[in-house]
Structure formats: C-alpha cells, structure tokens
Amino acid sequence: MEEKLEFPSRAGRPKGQMNKTTGQVKRVIANIIEDNLPRIQEDLDKLEAKDRLNVLLRLLEFVVPKRTPDVEGTTVEVTALQINLNGKDIRPL
Numbered sequence: 001m002e003e004k005l006e007f008p009s010r011a012g013r014p015k016g017q018m019n020k021t022t023g024q025v026k027r028v029i030a031n032i033i034e035d036n037l038p039r040i041q042e043d044l045d046k047l048e049a050k051d052r053l054n055v056l057l058r059l060l061e062f063v064v065p066k067r068t069p070d071v072e073g074t075t076v077e078v079t080a081l082q083i084n085l086n087g088k089d090i091r092p093l
Contacts, residue, residue, distance in 0.1 A: 049085050 013019065018026075033040070044052050083089070 049088075053083060053085075 044055060047055065
C-alpha cells in the first residue's frame with residue numbers, strides 16, 4: 001500500500017493581497033506625492049506643452065490598467081495618437 005504524505009496547510013496571504021511592506025511603501029509614496037501636489041503642478045506648468053503632455057501620458061500608465069494580451073489569432077488595429085494644441089500638432093514620444 002502506498003503511503004500518502006501530508007503537508008501542513010500553507011495559509012499565507014490570500015491571492016491578490018499585497019504584502020505588508022508593499023502596502024507601506026505605496027502609502028509613503030502616495031503621501032509624498034500628495035504633500036507635493038502644488039509643487040508638481042507648478043513644475044508641470046513651467047514645461048512646454050509638448051513636454052507637459054509627454055509627462056502626463058507617462059503618468060497615465062500608473063492610473064489606467066494595462067491591457068491583457070490579446071488571444072492568439074486575433075488582429076489588433078493600432079492607430080497613432082495625434083494631439084492638436086492651438087493649431088500645432090504635437091506627437092508624444
């Protein structure tokens with residue numbers, strides 16, 4: 001007869017729940033940004049329109065969820081982003 005090995009339960013944290021250190025670091029970074037919002041806005045206002053839009057587009061990556069990969073065999077249409085500001089075309093990097 002074959003002997004079954006039993007392993008202790010590995011409860012750990014539930015799937016998707018961040019560890020304590022990650023949560024603490026995120027809170028510290030959020031507090032730093034929150035405390036410096038007026039200064040960040042002033043710095044953004046000093047940039048040229050093209051540079052300001054590039055910064056904002058890069059920051060969007062942290063707000064908008066990333067797309068999951070499309071299923072193999074599907075086609076994806078990619079279009080360029082075009083921004084017109086005061087009659088001038090601006091292309092992000």
